Amino acid sequence: MRILLISLSPPEAAYLHKALRESAHSLQATDDLRDGLYLASQDAFDVVLIVALDAPSTDELAEILPEFTRLTNPPTLMAVLGRAGAAERVRMLRAGADACFVQPYSFIEMQERMLALHRARGPAEVEHATDHALWLDSSTRELVEGKRRLLMTKCEFLLVECLLRQINAPVAREHLIRYAWPDKEVVEPSSVNLVVSRLRRRLEQFGFDAQVETVSRFGYQISKQISKS
Numbered sequence: 742m743r744i745l746l747i748s749l750s751p752p753e754a755a756y757l758h759k760a761l762r763e764s765a766h767s768l769q770a771t772d773d774l775r776d777g778l779y780l781a782s783q784d785a786f787d788v789v790l791i792v793a794l795d796a797p798s799t800d801e802l803a804e805i806l807p808e809f810t811r812l813t814n815p816p817t818l819m820a821v822l823g824r825a826g827a828a829e830r831v832r833m834l835r836a837g838a839d840a841c842f843v844q845p846y847s848f849i850e851m852q853e854r855m856l857a858l859h860r861a862r863g864p865a866e867v868e869h870a871t872d873h874a875l876w877l878d879s880s881t882r883e884l885v886e887g888k889r890r891l892l893m894t895k896c897e898f899l900l901v902e903c904l905l906r907q908i909n910a911p912v913a914r915e916h917l918i919r920y921a922w923p924d925k926e927v928v929e930p931s932s933v934n935l936v937v938s939r940l941r942r943r944l945e946q947f948g949f950d951a952q953v954e955t956v957s958r959f960g961y962q963i964s965k966q967i968s969k970s
Contacts, residue, residue: 747777748792806836
């Protein structure tokens with residue numbers, strides 16, 4: 742998934758950044774709520790995860806959450822608070838949060854809630870975005886096509902996830918780089934070509950009908966060919 746992490750607490754930001762990246766999510770991070778709102782208005786995110794642990798941060802979060810809900814195609818909004826009671830959690834939910842966690846929390850539970858909310862969005866989800874029987878199993882990091890399953894590296898998974906959002910349609914190379922290499926400011930074209938070439942070989946090796954095609958001077962697209970066998 743494409744996640745925007747907005748954390749007003751540096752130690753918590755470092756922990757969540759590491760945990761989310763290790764879980765094969767495409768992640769962008771900021772430490773400012775207004776900056777996060779701007780980023781969410783400029784790019785499509787599946788989830789915006791906001792960490793506000795003290796009272797001033799919580800008040801600011803309650804004020805800005807409604808602005809996130811008014812974005813075009815608003816993302817799933819999740820809040821992480823300090824030791825807040827039920828009234829404070831209800832306040833966040835009424836302001837627009839889809840889920841609210843308080844410290845101490847379980848990252849595994851947070852991850853599962855995130856996936857459940859993402860699934861609940863229905864056809865917009867990558868795993869159900871197509872009727873081509875081609876989808877991603879985020880629990881195992883596999884590409885699934887009928888009975889075929891292909892275990893991928895984290896980079897391959899993110900690249901395919903990005904391509905599957907527009908199956909049979911081209912995706913710009915720059916967008917793929919931002920999605921699959923979110924932590925790197927500069928990514929050489931050769932790095933993208935290497936991942937795509939390796940992925941093509943493995944798709945062919947495992948008998949997939951899906952193909953990653955080059956769109957000249959633009960980027961790539963993933964296409965689902967109909968097998969004649």
